[in-house]
Amino acid sequence: MLSEKELIQGCLKGDKIAQKALYDKYSAKMFGICIRYFKNITDAEDALQDGFIRVYTNIDKFNNNGSFDGWIRRIIVNAAINYNKNNLKHRYQTDYTEVEGKIEDTKLNNDVWTLDHLLNLIQSLPEGYRQIFNMYEIDGYSHKEIAAILGISINTSKSQLMKAKTILKTKMGIVNNTTK
16 A cells, blocks of 8 residues: 555656555545535546546645645545536526525534435535535635635625525424514
8 A cells, every 4th residue: 555645756757556546545535525516426426537637637736735635625626616517507596685684604403413314415405505505514615715616796605505504404304483
């Protein structure tokens, strides 16, 4: 088994064995990231492949600041986002004026939910909502970053996140009944 440093050095030289070893070491974990962004395995696999091609072609840009795992993860997330952006014909966007003033910071309480159940709930969201939910809640992007990456307004990002959370809360049975 090659060390991380040996994998990087081998990939820098274009060594196919090192590239395969790198893929074997990280692909399962990175596939878990990709599957959150797609409803089907085929799209997730395609995004994963795109991501690893980017890893191989940009490995010379890894500068040992932070973890190599984190560097690969960022590339894979961006590959999933770009794959989504380039391959979806319909984007679910909502005008922020529909929800202006209703946006609240609410974290989901998932203490009683299994990971598989939560993943299925997230995957059931419409594409745009799911993408923004993943980027904000799971991958840690800010609304400003999401807006820049997806080419939408910050308020659209916020409103789609709010709607995604509302859908998830409804499906989880966590509904605010303040309007009776």
